[in-house]
Amino acid sequence: MSLRSFLAFTAAGVIAVGLFVLVRNTSKDSKMHIPGDVNGDGQINSVDASSVLAEYSAISGNKPASFTKEQNDSADINKDGKTDAVDASQILAYYSHLSTGGNLSIDDFLHKIRLIHLESRINVCHLKTLQITVNGSENMKIILASASPRRRELMRYITGDFEAVSMDCDETLPDNIEPSKASEHLAVLKAKAAAEKYPDCVVIGCDTTVILGSEILGKPRDRAQCIADISKLSGKTHQVITGCCIISGGRVSSFSEVTDVTFKDLTAAEIEAYADTDEPYDKAGGYGIQGRGSELISHIDGDFFNVVGLPVARLFNELKTVDN
Helix, strand or coil, X not given: CCHHHHHHHHHXXXXXXXXXXXXXXXXXXXXXXXXXXXXXXXXXXXXXXXXXXXXXHHXXXXXXXXXXXXXXXXXXXXXXXXXXXXXXXXXXXXXXXXXXXXXXXXXXXXXXXXXCCHHHHCCHHHCCCCCCEECCEECXXXXXXXXXXXXXXXXXXXXXXCEEECCCCCCCCCCCCCHHHHHHHHHHHHHHHHHHHCCCCEEEEEEEEEEECCEEECCCCCHHHHHHHHHHHCCCEEEEEEEEEEEECCEEXXXXXXXXXXXXXXXXXXXXXXXXXXXXXXXXXXXXXXXXXXXHEXXXXXXXXXXXXXXXXXXXXXXXXXXX
């Protein structure tokens, strides 16, 4: 083989190897660059959110970061230049959307829902188990007086050490009550009913109302009411208010959290298609923001989880003050 042929053969080999490495790395990078898919398994789920929280916890504790650049790019789904609990919360919200039959891409989901205030309100409540002291006794049992599976799931973001119970109580509203006060009023009734049965526990009662103007929109009785309620919400901004009541050691405290939700201008076909699903009929206002109902929404102003049924960040902060 001549020197010229040898050099040409060697150069071709180097180019081939280089192209192989480039293609392999490009493929790996593009896989890792899927927003939200931090571990690169092609799925976006709670494992990714947990990984982000673990990384955020390490960084917050001045421990060395372990994410690669590609993982940070995937984790930073709100593109604010940092990996933190906000990203984890948004990944969890999107995972909830997928788990309930949603089919939006993560970019479309975040664009539609715009978790505006979640970034400033979310905290590290996901990073540790809540410890509560009542009358000097640590780790009091927590009772969540709610039959809602969505609230139970959200409560696990605060602590896994709680018991959820369903309480029967008279939920009749006073005739003259302001709509904005209704959910907190019902939350207090539920909490007091549970506190009678569990007097030595920390009891949490919750209720969520959807209010358009001065009208409270409850759970739709049937398809016709669902279509009527969604039609009222179409193109308008309404309020979702979750009232919470905490009772511990005889002390009663309560609060309300408000989120503004704006619907798109919906066609009759879009409204009827949604009413034909099973999703609306166990939810106040007749829609679920964490599921296919997200496709009806233009944007929100406030806490996303509050619309689902539990203001996670606010409740966590209120529970931290429970200390008699």
